[in-house]
Amino acid sequence: MQNELKVVSNATCTFCGCVCDDIELTVEGTHITKAKNACVLGKAWFLNHQGGDGPAARIRGKESTVEEAVEEAARILVNARFPIIYGLSDTTCEAQRIAVAIADWVGASVDTTTSVCHGPSGMAFQGVGEITCSLGEVRNRADLVIFWGSNPAESHPRHWGRYSTMPKGLFVPNGRKDRTVVLVDVRRTKSAPAADIFLQIKPRKDFEVLWMLRALVKGIPIQESDLADTGVTLEQLQNLVDKMKACKFGVLFFGMGLSMTRGKHLNVEAALALARDLNAFTRFYANPMRGHGNVTGADNVVSWQTGYPFGVNLGRGYPRFNPGEFTTTDTLARKEADAAMIIASDPMGNFSQEAREHLQGIPFIALDTKETSTTRAAAVSFTTATYGINVPGTVYRMDDVPIPLRPAFESPYPSDEKILHALEKKVLQLLREKLQAAN
């Protein structure tokens, strides 16, 4: 069969939180043969894409129709006393919205991979607020760019070129030449050579260094001894503070090196407070470096539907928020959930042993584009089409900018949205029947 050749312009890469939407895809039938403008990660995402080859649905390992699997999945959720719905960061907002609806109807916990990446950043935000901006503000104005606990060279390869250090902008017409780039990390990563200043701090000393920076910004005297064991000198910090106060537009991008190391939300609180304090002198911003392609969308959808960003429980018929209680790893490790639905995530591959053991022992549903350790252990599993490659919809870039998807070709598998839509209908039907039976 002759494969039809087509070009998809302005396609969006959902591999990481950069959500670059300038990709030009060359598509031959069901293969993407070129992904112009994509970075090494994006190229791998598009060019190595292989849709699943298994059945569209399985019930306890046996192939089934999608309809049967939807029915069984609905039964599991409706009959559970404490179901949880988890994942969501690698699917469209359209699918996320239905997933939260299902959580509402069955009284589940709904939680996203935010709880294992920038959840602490979300909590820090609740403590002090956040001075943030869209990435184009950085592109057009930033003359001081700091990365802290983040290694964009490997995790977000186009961040520098598209948004933060290289591009020429309205008030930084010479691009990189107009900017000072600072990297703070516990080891010399591949990002270090690109920075003008690299500060290597000792592991688990982020909070201390950030807090000392805050003090210096406020003019509170610091002794060299206060910095013992941090790996940096007073001169280095004072130099950085001078630069932060003197810049016209500074931004601190922070990664999981801050949010997921000792101190967690306290580290991020210190970073957010530092950026906030600097606004007494200049404009200064702090932005998280988000990982998954639509984890930012997940935060937004869960927030607008429930009022809280992640770790939400709907068991009492209304939303309650408590990270640590309603976050999935914790709920599973305490053996509280009795059913689950995992969407576009692989907790069997990356959760703690206690959490995995409990998940394995309860009936759960998994939706993924390919077979994973999670789909293999699921009572009901669906193979779904890949967002951005096969499925249209909306995703949110790490800076909350919503971007549409332009799929390359159709998948033989249904989308998450389609499965979840059918599942919501079925759940509502079963709930009605249950209610009638009770009456």
Add this chain to the structure above:
Amino acid sequence: MSITFIKGGKVYDPVNGVNGEIRDIWIKDGKIIPPPVDPAESPQKVIDATGRIIMPGGVDMHCHIAGPKVNLARKMRPEDKRHAPHVSRTSLTRSGTIGSVPSTFATGYLYAGLGYTTAFDAAVPPLSARHAHEELQDTPIIDKGFFLLLGNNHYALQQIAANDPEKLRSFTSWLLESAKGYAIKLVNPGGVEVWKSGGAKICEIDEDIGHFKCTPRQIIKGLSQTAMDIGLPHPVHIHCNNLGIPGNWRTTLSTMDALEGRRAHLTHIQFHSYGGEPDDQGKFCSKVQELSDFVNSHPEVTVDVGQVLFGETTSMTGDGPLGYYLHKVTGRKWTSADTEMEAGCGIVPMVYKEKSFVNALQWAIGLEWYLLVKDPWQIAMSTDHPNGGSFLAYPEIIQLLMDRNYRREVLKRVHPRVLERSCLKDLDREYTLNEIAIITRAGPARMLGLKNKGHLGVGADGDITIYNESSNILAMFELPFMVIKYGKVVVEKSEIRLQVPGNTLHVSPSFDDGLVGDIRKWFESYYTIQFENYPVTADYLSGGGTMIPCSKK
């Protein structure tokens, strides 16, 4: 085909001159029709409204209910919801949180439950329009839309500085069409850009805003004219410079002057009516008299109030420097979120206290506005939800306006210096039900240019609120007997009976295609998303959307 017949209610329909008369209302396929003469056209539903009051569905023309800053406020404030009432899931409806910034489904239900059937978010950066639309799709029952932030948009500023009204008009039209927005919103025109560029603040409307080489006055003139030239249903919607700063009434008056007779809406005017000096709280006083004199002699100008109510709430604004100011004043947590080429944003938790002189005077200033504007068609009820308070406080405001004894009771409780600095104690005016109907639905609908809303004439949308007639004004307006949306009963006895999606209202002005190339060139030089990925497609419109036509020039 479905006919609903509402029998024997006491109707307040100010647009059609019906002031508390017993009338029957017929609705067919969502629209109000004349009484059918063909006996075959018998109603599927008959509602006995005997002893009840009928008004068109309420219209909130200025609130913050959807989009990035609203959602940031939700994310930032879990403590605001922890002890607040919540909305429980039913077999028909979704659950939600309330607090000062309700979640989306809760927002739709609460508005409908209050007898409001239309609401507009007042400040959306065009780059986030897609986000606002997604939230509006999840805000059921009510019709809705939003205003686009334009007063600090770089391309607009360039055209204003270059005095190129043609390009400004094409750009504005293109932007409204791309974002599926409804009206032009100015927020601290020029001042947000000054803040984003590292400057302090704009003090006067003739001050140059730096890089862009124009003044707030030019922005106000340029965009008020643009709104009229395009024939937008709603004129330019202005949040003046210097919000909240003592002495800002002069800026507000200069803004009114700058309009030079053009149509405009000045929003949350309460926050812009302060006498005194910026650094001396002791001289803080009301300047409503002076400003309302202007409004009373300029029928082309309308206002909404932005009433302050006592209690905890959240301030959220497209006015970035205001967020910083409030953070400094309150010492509380602060979120700011700037959007490339377009806008700013500030969010700070707020408490308005009866015993605070400043807060109590703000409360009094809002009420002075309602009572000093002579023509109720020029003033709309608002709390600038959630800035002055929640929209859930509208019944409380109605009671304050309709009952001067109640008003005076509250006045006794608040900080005593308010008696000297405000004329509220001397104002005897009490609103009638007809006037309430004007400032809560008929007036805002007219200001918005919504010809099918805010009235009950033939052809109007079948959006109707039925209240139990009662001397207890608060109870009457808090718990409508029934709310009807497009002819269908959506609320009865305080319960949601039917969940309809509600339509997103937007404009779709035509523009000169020849100028899009220039916009594109600018866009591609500075934005971080692709030009082709910027416009919002029609599938993001709630209920399929309703396009409100622009009038011909």
